Amino acid sequence: MTSTSRVLRALAPRQIATLTLLLLAACMLTVSQALAHNVTAGDAGYIQEIWGVKIIPFIYLGAKHMVTGYDHILFLLGVVFFLYKMKDVGIYVSLFAIGHSVTMLLGVWYGWGINAYIIDAIIGLSVVYKALDNLGYYQKWFGFQPNTKAATLIFGLFHGTGLATKILEYDIPQDGLLANLLAFNVGVEVGQLLALAVILIVMGYWRRHPDFMRQATIANLVMMGLGIWLTGYQIADYIAST
C-alpha cells in the first residue's frame, strides 16, 4: 500500500503534468484545417497576402512553427532527455539545428516537394528511434550502440525536409524569398531555443527527483507510443489521400 501510494505521489505532479502536456500536444493533430475555397486564413493566408522582405514577421512564423510543432519538440525532448551537461546539450542541439537547416533551406530553394504525410511519418519514426535509443534497446537487440550524434544529424535532415514541405505549402512570394526564408530559419532556431529552455527547466527539476530513472523509463515508453501514434496517423492520412 505504502509503496503504491509513494509511486503515485512520485508520479503525481511533474510526470503527470509532462504526460498531459505531451498528450495535449498530440491531440492538436486531430484539429484539421477546414479552409474555405477562396480565402486562405491563418499564417498561410497572411503570407499569401504580402510580398517583399518581412524579416520580423518571418522570424515569428518560424519560431511559432517550431514551438507548435509537437513532432519536433518530442524529438528534441528525446535527444536531451539523458544529456546532463550543458556542453552535450549544445553539441546535440547544434547537430539537430544544422541537419534541419540544411534540408529546410535547400528544400525550399529547389522546391523539393515531398509528400507531407510520408515525411511526417518518418519524423514520427525519429521519435520512436530516439525513445528506443534512450531505453537502451539497440544494445540489447544488436549488441552495439549506434552513433547518437550521427542519428541526431540524420534525423535533423528529415525534420528539415518536413519543414521545407510545410514552407512550400505556405507559398512564400518570390519577391523577398531568400531573406524571408533565412528569417524563417532564424525563427525556427529561436523557437527551438525557447522550447529547449522550458524542457531543460522541467528536466532540471525532474532529474533531482529520487525516482527519476524509473520514471524516465515510463516517459520514454510513452514517447515511443506517441511516436508510433504519430507515424500511424500520418500513414493512415497518406492512404486516405491516395
Added chain:
Amino acid sequence: MNNAPKPNLEDLPTKAQLFRSSVIAGIGAVAILVTIYLPAEHAIDPTGVGRVLGLTKMGEIKLELAAEAEADRLLDEQLGQDQSSSVLDAVFGLFVGTAHAQEAQEVWRDEVTFTLEPGASAEVKMTMEAGNVVDYAWTTTGGRVNFDLHAHGGGESIDYERGRGETAGEGNIEAPFAGNHGWFWRNRDSTAITITIQLRGDYSEIVQSN
C-alpha cells in the same frame, strides 16, 4: 533499462538556479505573450511594440481573412440551399458601362477601370456559361495589387490563378461550370491603385461589387 547512468546531483542545476531560471522564463513568456503573440495572432497590441515589429499588421490581416473565410462559408451554405448562385451577385451587381477600346490590333469588348484605396477590395466577374472562354489583360497604376481569379457557387468552385504584388496580367479562362467567373482584388500596398481590365469573349454581363 535506460541508456544512461543516473545523474549526479553535482552535474545538475541547483534548486536555486532552477528557481531563478523559472522566474526568468515566466517573465519572458509574459513579455512574448504581450509584445509578440497577441499582436501577431489577434492584433491586440497594448504596448505598441507589435506595431513597430510589423506583427500587428499580421494580426489584422489574419483577423480580416478569418472574417472573410467565415462569410464565405456562410455564403456557400446559403447558396447551397438556394441552388442559384446569381441571386446574391444580382443584389450587389451593377452593370459596368462599356467603353469600346480603340480598334487597334486587339479588339476588346469591354474595359473596366476602378480605383482601390489601401486595404480596400473589390470583385469584377463575368457571367459565363460552362465552356465559355474569356480573354483578358489588365494593368495597374500607382501600386501593386493582390488578386484571386476564381469562381464559385452551387457547391462548385475553381481557382484559376492567384497573385500578389502584381502590376499586370493577361491570359484566358475557360469556365468549367456556369456562374460568375472573375477576380477578387485587394490593395495591400500603401498607395491607391487604379486597375484597368480589358475583356473579350463569351460572357453575358460584367458584375462588379465592392
